[in-house]
Amino acid sequence: MKLRFLGAARTVTGSFFLIETETSRFAVDCGxxxxxxxxxxxxxxxxxxxxxxxxxxxxxxxxxxxxxxxPKLCKHGFKGKIYCSHATEDLxxxxxxxxxxxxxxxxxxxxxxxxxxxxxxxxPIYTANDAIECLDQFRSLNMDEIIELAPSVKVRLxxxxxxxxxxxxxxxxxxxxxxxxLVFSGDLGTPDQPIIKNPTIIENADYIIIESTYGSxxxxxxxxxKEELKAVIDRAMSKGGNLIIPAFAVExxxxxxxDLNELSSxxxxxxxxxxxxxxxxxxxxxxxxxxxxxxYDDDARTIxxxxxxxxxxxxxxxFSHTHQESMQLNCKLGNMIIISASGMCEAGRIKHHLxxxxxxxxxxxxxxxxxxxxxxxxxILDGEKLVTIHGxxxxxxxxxxxxxxxxxxxxxxxxxxxxxxxxxxVKGIFLVHGEEESQDGLAAAIKSEFDIPVYIPDMLDExxxxxxxxxxxxxxxxxxxxxxxxxxxKAYLDLCLKLHDMYRDGMKDSNYRQIIKTVEKxxxxxx
Numbered sequence: 001m002k003l004r005f006l007g008a009a010r011t012v013t014g015s016f017f018l019i020e021t022e023t024s025r026f027a028v029d030c031g032x033x034x035x036x037x038x039x040x041x042x043x044x045x046x047x048x049x050x051x052x053x054x055x056x057x058x059x060x061x062x063x064x065x066x067x068x069x070x071p072k073l074c075k076h077g078f079k080g081k082i083y084c085s086h087a088t089e090d091l092x093x094x095x096x097x098x099x100x101x102x103x104x105x106x107x108x109x110x111x112x113x114x115x116x117x118x119x120x121x122x123x124p125i126y127t128a129n130d131a132i133e134c135l136d137q138f139r140s141l142n143m144d145e146i147i148e149l150a151p152s153v154k155v156r157l158x159x160x161x162x163x164x165x166x167x168x169x170x171x172x173x174x175x176x177x178x179x180x181x182l183v184f185s186g187d188l189g190t191p192d193q194p195i196i197k198n199p200t201i202i203e204n205a206d207y208i209i210i211e212s213t214y215g216s217x218x219x220x221x222x223x224x225x226k227e228e229l230k231a232v233i234d235r236a237m238s239k240g241g242n243l244i245i246p247a248f249a250v251e252x253x254x255x256x257x258x259d260l261n262e263l264s265s266x267x268x269x270x271x272x273x274x275x276x277x278x279x280x281x282x283x284x285x286x287x288x289x290x291x292x293x294x295x296y297d298d299d300a301r302t303i304x305x306x307x308x309x310x311x312x313x314x315x316x317x318x319f320s321h322t323h324q325e326s327m328q329l330n331c332k333l334g335n336m337i338i339i340s341a342s343g344m345c346e347a348g349r350i351k352h353h354l355x356x357x358x359x360x361x362x363x364x365x366x367x368x369x370x371x372x373x374x375x376x377x378x379x380i381l382d383g384e385k386l387v388t389i390h391g392x393x394x395x396x397x398x399x400x401x402x403x404x405x406x407x408x409x410x411x412x413x414x415x416x417x418x419x420x421x422x423x424x425x426v427k428g429i430f431l432v433h434g435e436e437e438s439q440d441g442l443a444a445a446i447k448s449e450f451d452i453p454v455y456i457p458d459m460l461d462e463x464x465x466x467x468x469x470x471x472x473x474x475x476x477x478x479x480x481x482x483x484x485x486x487x488x489x490k491a492y493l494d495l496c497l498k499l500h501d502m503y504r505d506g507m508k509d510s511n512y513r514q515i516i517k518t519v520e521k522x523x524x525x526x527x
Contacts, residue, residue: 001175001465003182003207005457006048007031008432011039012213012372013065015433017184018049021175024150025049026080027057028169028184028209032068032099034346036374043069043125048460052077056149059084060186061166062091062250068099071126074134082138083149085157087165087292089140091250094284096135098249100128102347143167161189161199162408163251164289168200180465185210187433188410188418192222194258195289195300195311196251199410204424207465212434213370214411216441225405226259230268232366232401233337237273240334241362241398246350246377248343249282251408252369254289256339257312258300264314265307271316276329278320278349279341286312320349330356343369345376354380355389363398368406373435412445419450428453428468 007016007029014033019026033039051073059067059082070082070092084092103124111121141147146156152174157167169184183205191198236243247253257277263269277283290310293301303311320326326349329338340350357363358380371378379387385396410418419429429452431439443454455463499522506515 001173001180002462003209003430003465004462005430005432005459007033007042007459008065009457009459009461010434010436010439011035011459012370012433012435013039014042014069015060015066016069017209017432018054019171019173019182021152021173023152024055025053026055026150026153028171029060029066029186030057030069030073031066032064034065034344034375035372039374043072047073047076050077052079054078054080056080057082058149058155058169058171059088059092059167060169060184061085061160061163062088062095063163063187063248064095064099066186067092067096069125071096071100071131071134074137075126075130078137080137081149082134083141083155084138085143085165085167086140087288087295088167089138090288090291091165091285092138093135094281094288095250096131097128098281100124100126100131104128106347146172158200158202159197159295160186161191161193161196162187163189164196164254164292164295166196168202170202170205175466178466180206182206183208185418187211187213187408188415189408190219190222190410190414193297193408194255195296197295197297199418201418201421203421205422206424206427207430208419208422208426208428209430209432210415210419211409212415212431212439212442213409214407215415215431215434215438215443215445217411217438218413219407219411220405222405225403226262228403228405229256229259230263232364232403233269233273236337236364236366236399237270237335239362239364239399241360241364242333242353242357243337243364243366244350244353244357244398245337245339245366245368246343246345246354247282247339247341248369249279249341250285252343252406253277253279253282253339253341254286254312255406255408256368257286257314257317260317261303261311261314264316269314269316272335273316274332274336275314275317276320276336276338277317277340278326278329278338278353280321281348282339282341283319283321326352329353334362343377344371345380351376351389355392355394358387358389358398359395361397365398365400367400367402370407370409412442415442416445416449419446426450426452427465428455430455430457430463432457 002020004018006018007014015029015031017028033042104127107122107124114121141157143157146154148154154172156170160166160168166186168186171182173180183202188199300311338353340353342348367381371381386393439456446454
């Protein structure tokens with residue numbers, strides 16, 4: 001049995017794991033890479049496996065970095081079923097077509113520039129129609145039921161406590177008379193999040209594939225979250241500017257609505273403040289949240305029963321459905337909160353609101369979610385004073401605020417606590433979905449507490465599970481680091497040599513234009 005890491009390896013996004021047995025080949029997740037240009041370019045490459053050779057796909061949850069390449073997989077020949085929870089299927093029904101629309105829009109914008117420059121025109125990775133067509137292959141499963149997907153493969157979806165419908169995937173795979181159990185954490189949530197239930201405790205596994213987004217960090221106490229939000233609102237409104245909140249359409253927007261509803265019901269939110277959800281996707285996702293009350297925790301269900309109102313609704317809340325309604329918001333100044341997607345500011349209407357507000361000293365931008373390296377949101381949060389939005393340089397003069405307690409990911413202690421509940425002898429733990437610092441920190445923490453081998457896979461790494469050693473191999477991490485250092489040094493020296501040869505030959509042949517053109521391409525690739 002082989003386990004291959006085709007995404008989310010030494011990076012947070014692009015979740016895609018391939019499992020091959022004697023009788024079947026299937027994937028867990030098929031997500032979009034997000035962040036720096038070098039990562040995003042992976043979305044345009046051919047799959048390293050033939051899509052038609054994959055029998056089925058299991059999805060952990062509906063975030064685009066976990067499902068965003070499913071339409072491409074189907075477009076290029078995948079004909080199998082796509083298994084997920086009921087809520088994930090509903091959310092994918094709005095998220096994937098929206099992703100297709102965004103890609104069409106971005107390619108159209110780039111092609112206008114390419115056409116003027118005489119460059120070749122580009123094509124989107126997939127279109128909205130491609131996304132709609134792939135939805136026919138979805139088949140949602142009940143939570144907590146063991147279901148046979150193939151003669152040697154059984155699956156059970158358990159609540160991950162991350163976003164609505166997010167699942168831990170338990171897999172039982174039989175091969176050559178031996179049965180192995182793999183557990184994919186997906187994205188694990190923090191305990192006691194509003195609305196959704198806590199992550200399910202799993203007690204048995206042979207191999208665990210666990211996320212590490214916050215593997216080296218601890219979240220502040222969540223009890224202060226609502227108070228922090230109120231303080232930001234009060235200060236932003238007192239300055240006379242707008243409060244702009246980039247928020248993921250799924251979960252983070254609903255978390256904000258929940259806290260705003262609480263502040264309103266307590267009489268601590270000025271009823272004259274206009275609150276807008278300016279994201280068709282977030283509006284659609286909120287309706288799906290309203291549908292799946294079976295996934296709510298006790299607190300959210302109590303609000304429904306006692307107050308006779310929905311915990312995600314409040315009187316001063318307004319929705320911007322159309323592009324024209326969104327544009328009109330930029331004509332208003334002060335006493336307004338705009339919650340818009342995307343959460344990392346890479347696409348969508350939020351970019352227009354940032355462009356119209358971030359240069360204003362009286363405005364406030366509040367971040368409430370993880371910002372991946374290389375994204376516009378990360379650049380703003382890291383303190384850059386000049387950012388590029390829609391091809392234009394914009395000065396950052398607004399107040400930039402971050403509330404870390406809104407994270408939907410478990411921190412280091414949350415991840416370790418989840419691991420502590422495993423009773424069986426785990427043969428190995430694979431760390432995925434994390435940047436280097438987070439993965440190293442979590443690996444060290446696991447080493448200090450558990451006598452379990454820890455692996456940090458590289459992109460395209462492959463493991464034959466039956467052949468893996470039983471003894472702890474944290475040294476594997478250090479060996480991979482040394483190997484990476486050697487490869488990095490060689491790649492750097494090879495590039496320097498190629499540039500030197502190109503320059504020497506170009507000067508000798510008086511081919512100056514080619515030298516300039518090549519150097520410009522290198523500079524563009526380096527960003």
